[in-house]
Amino acid sequence: MHFIGVDLAWGVRRPTGLAVLDEEGRLVHVSAAKTDDEIVTALEPYVAGDCLVAIDAPLIVTNPTGSRPAEAALNKDFARFDAGAHPANTSRPEFSEQPRGARIAARLGLDMNPRSGRRRRAIEVYPHPATIAFFHLGRTLKYKNKSGRDVDQLRAELLMLLGLLEGLASADPPLQLDNNPSWLALRTAAESALRKSELRAVEDQVDAVLCAYIGLFVTRTPDRTTTYGDFATGYIVTPTLPDDLRPTPRGRAEAKIHDPGAAVRKYAAMQPTLQEAADQYVQLVTSILDEAGINYLTVTSRAKSVASFAAKAARTVDGRPVFTDPLHEITDQIGLRVITYVHSDVQAVAELFDDQVVVHDDRDMGQETASEGRFGYASRHLLISLDAAREGQAAYGLLRGRQAQIQIRTVLQHAWAEFEHDIRYKGTIPSEHVPDFDRRFTLAAGLLELADREFSTIRDRLRRSVTRASSEAVDDDPRISPRELAAFLAGQYADAGWSRTDHYAWISGVILELGITSLAELGEALRSVDEETLMARMDYRYPPGAVRRLDDALLWVYGETYADLRANAHREAGLRARLAKMRDSD
Secondary structure, three states, X not given: OEEEEEEOOOOOOOOEEEEXXXXXXXXXXXXXXXXXXXXXXXXXXXXXXOEEEEEOOOOOOOOOOOOOHHHHHHHHHHHHHOOOOOOXXXXXXXXXXXXXXXXXXXHOOOEOOOOOOOOEEEEEEXXXXXXXXXXXXXXXXXXXXXXXXXXXXXHHHHHHHHHHHHHHHHOOOOOEOOOOHHHHHHHHHXXXXXXXXXHHHHHHHHHHHHHHHHHHHHHHXXXXXXXXXXXXXXXXXXXXXXXXXXXXXXXXXXXXXXXXXXXXXXXXXXXXXXXXXXXXXXXXHHHHHHHHOOOOOEEEEEEOOHHHHHHHHOOEEOOEEOOOOHHHHOOOOEEEEEEEOOHHHHHHHHHHHHHHOEEEEEEEHHHXXXXXXXXXXXXXXXXXXXXXXXXXXXXXXXXXXXXXXXXXXXHHHHHHHHHHHHHHHHOOOOHHHHHHHXXXXXXXXXXXHHHHHHHHHHHHHHHHHOOOOOOOOOOOOOOOOHHHHHHHHHXXXXXXXXOOHHHHHHHHHHHHHOOOOOHHHHHHHHOOOOHHHHHHHHOOOOOOEHHHHHHHHHHHHHOHHHHOOHHHHHHHHHHHHHHHHHOOOO
């Protein structure tokens, strides 16, 4: 099925925006046309099968003067948000006979009854109220050209709309615009536009995408949709206005009143920078984990989408805003996720961050769930910022003053959380199935917790029992193989956690640069290490991995020679700082 958006110009002198989504919400076509023939030709390939065409223009107009009943009803809800509809009546030339929208629908053979269940239909929609409902805006975005609005304001507001639409990738239903060349071209055109006419060319097509998404939304979520008016006198279909949404106050005297719309505008402007900061946080977190030698599967990040921020900023409880200063109070604008293999690594990662960065908040969601006597969501949530030492470093300039929320989970915890979220919050569970689904999710959570414990037990037993590696040479590589090295270190540092597989391979190369080619030679070199003194001087506040323990031991034995190795050139300063710490009491 195709969902088609038509931002219809009331005359043929101005362009009409056209957009098409597939049934998964992916943008498959966006363009502009002028004449009826051009519009029909562009849309014919997409209306041959099941389709819903959402047209931003009156389809049915029967009243000789004033507004249609649909417009009057919609305005009671949305006019206070600056999203009221303009009056349509037959005294206006464009509606004196058959409206243009109805004429195009007829040429495409579409049923215009909003209550129809036919496979090929057209409905009338209106983008402005939809943006209010979708994004919880206090007033409409001012991207339409009107007196007093300059190019800079129009560009900023249009770019905000683009950002909001891109944020619908995580909505229900999703709108998927990423990597679509035509959409990227529209964004580039908006960013570089210097004239209002250039913005208008983008605006029509962006509105068409919004219309297409409205069509998808009303089809998939009829319970969150309102139809104003009727088939006889004209109608407008739009997402339902949230009950708790209030318009942004006007005037300076009311400037201190909660204004989520203003916060959303500011957030939209800073969101691209936040994404860069999120990427920098990934580099920082990855380097901290790698330096400590702690095993992990992945580290990922995201900057909160504009749409998600808008929805959160507009939340109210008992009519009062949850956030009076959303830009500062919404702390998950930058989010990271660290996925580990076993539960003990979750604790190790949390302890590591407590040592390396500033932890403002630490919540063990699994522990909170267990304290309520049930199984369910389990994840460690930290709120962090840079430590004082990194605050002054130019490399972390984007992270200065920015907090990030980190979720730490095992692979199994992550699988449960993602699946449960997709089913419970993004899908539709019939009410009669809710108790059964709740029971099954709880059962699955209990089984996964048991599996996590078993994986931890397996790893611990292997770590205790594997003390020797096979001495068979696999090939002519003079390095100690990562597998042999891992087994050796499991015996050498029985209390240390496993490190990442690629870290064993990396340190094997470092060992070779020292001239060590066998486990016997390595064991002999480590014999002089005073482990008890080394551990005391390093004062680890987290459980270091096996590779990190070996790294420190080699630094203890070889000193500056180890720090000067070619393989360590990228971290020489850090190694010398560690060496000074080791020798602090000499």
